Amino acid sequence: MKVTTTGDLTLIKKINTSIVLEAVLKQAPLSRAQISELTGLNKATVSNLVQDLIDSDLVVEIGPGESSGGRKPVMLLFNGMAGYAVGIDLGVNYIRGVLADLEGNVVAELQRSLKKHQLEFTLKELIQCIHELIGKAPASPYGIVGIGIGVPGIVDDQGSILFAPNLEWQHVELQHMLEEEFKLPVTIDNEANAGAQGEQKYGTGRGIAHQIYVSVGIGIGTGIILNKELYKGATGFSGELGHLSIEYNGKPCRCGNEGCWELYASENALLEQAAPLGFDNLEDLLDAAEAGNEEVRALFYKIGEYMGAGISNIVNVFNPDVVIIGNRMSRAKTWLEEAVQSSVTRRTLPYHRERLRILFAELQDQSAVRGAAYYAISKFFTKIKTG
Known part of the structure; x- marks a missing residue:
């Protein structure tokens, strides 16, 4: 009885692609042979998957590495400039923003003071900041992959701010508002959670x-x-x-x-x-x-x-x-x-x-804004890995 289906093969390829991409992200520069050793995937499979990632602009060849006796291997790197993410730390009296590449490196940043907390005023300032950062993004295959925002309050799993006492906000559907405006994936989380992620990832x-x-x-x-x-x-x-x-x-x-x-x-x-x-x-x-x-x-x-x-x-x-x-x-x-x-x-x-x-x-006062950008990058990787 035949049990393997096209769907099974497609799923296996997605999983293996994810494994290869993860190896490159965490340990590059790597050769194809080194990826095979690290992952346990055979060399032919790795070679095909790497070519797919190169064709997708996510991996680049950077030239020959050290030889272990035979031909010098071609080394691979993740292409961090394949796309960019916006990270925002929405504070009580400030907005801090960064534009980061897919490795989390800051390409552009801005900060402005907030003199008022009223939702309409703050939302207008926030949208202007995001537009400004998007405008600073270099041309890239994937463009802006998403927006991450840390806010000083309680956030539900739909990206709504349930309660932000220091902003005097309640039940603000911020994720929905921003996705309507920018037509991009938006992730909203508590600012301290974003800061924890920023320090864990980059600090x-x-x-x-x-x-x-x-x-x-x-x-x-x-x-x-x-x-x-x-x-x-x-x-x-x-x-x-x-x-x-x-x-x-x-x-x-x-x-x-x-x-x-x-x-x-x-x-x-x-x-x-x-x-x-x-x-x-x-x-x-x-x-x-x-x-x-x-x-x-x-x-x-x-x-x-x-x-x-x-x-x-x-x-x-x-x-x-x-x-x-x-x-x-x-x-x-x-x-x-x-x-x-x-x-x-x-x-x-x-x-x-x-x-x-x-x-x-x-990262001092940059922890949350870097973590917010990481949220957007992480969501992009999840989409890439799961297809």
Whole structure:
């Protein structure tokens, strides 16, 4: 009885193409023979699949490599310039965007301030930014493959923002709106999740199995990576640890809770305390600390202690390898690090902190925007691999 069908063969070819492409993405430059050794696929199959990938503009030949005795092998690379992705970090008071190639390299970037939170105003600014980045894309076989956006709020699996307290938004169908505008695949996720992905893929989190990314900007969000996979919880809403209660009868929060961690350890908390000293933005505070202003340094230290208090709760619950502090406040590493570490040392269980490392984001305030671009790139690869 014959059981093999054309459909079976097509599926097998897709799977094998995916395996070959993955090998090139992760370990290039490679020869065809090396791909065969790595994947276990026979040389004839690899040769045919590589030719398909070359014909699809996804793989390029870059010339001869080192010979192991016979003819020099032709080496292969992934063609990162076959297409481009837009990544956006939609902050409470800014929009940050990048245009990245398919390897995540930044080709163009922009940033603009947001003076208002009203949806109509912000959406107009956001669309303008995306159009501007798309306009900077070089000609390529696949053009713009997608748009990824990180937002400071709770996002459902349809790309709708259910609740963004610091933007004062509820039930905004952002993915639908942008796909209507651009006719491109759009991925929306929480900004801290995007930041976690950015650091894991391109930053200080590379190769680390268990990591918690703490995004400290106007508010605080967290991206949780366990066993190298982003953990999103039962309904996709995990990571709202900025709304941990750290003061029982604390300040009221826009989320409806009281005493939330972000009210004491965020950029907003810093600015509230800095206002009597005549400061109203993070950049001036960083300059003042650098110039030796002891009052400002003391403010950063106090914020760092509160930051450490919340991180201690995270460490005691998740027992991660590393906690990565990112977003805008990561720029204050010099003035925060000692206080954060001291607070965590005092408050965590000894076995949990034994191998724990507290790091600051390698990408600093670029983690989320790079992660957002990665979402679009990843969705493109999934489409390519599955046909």
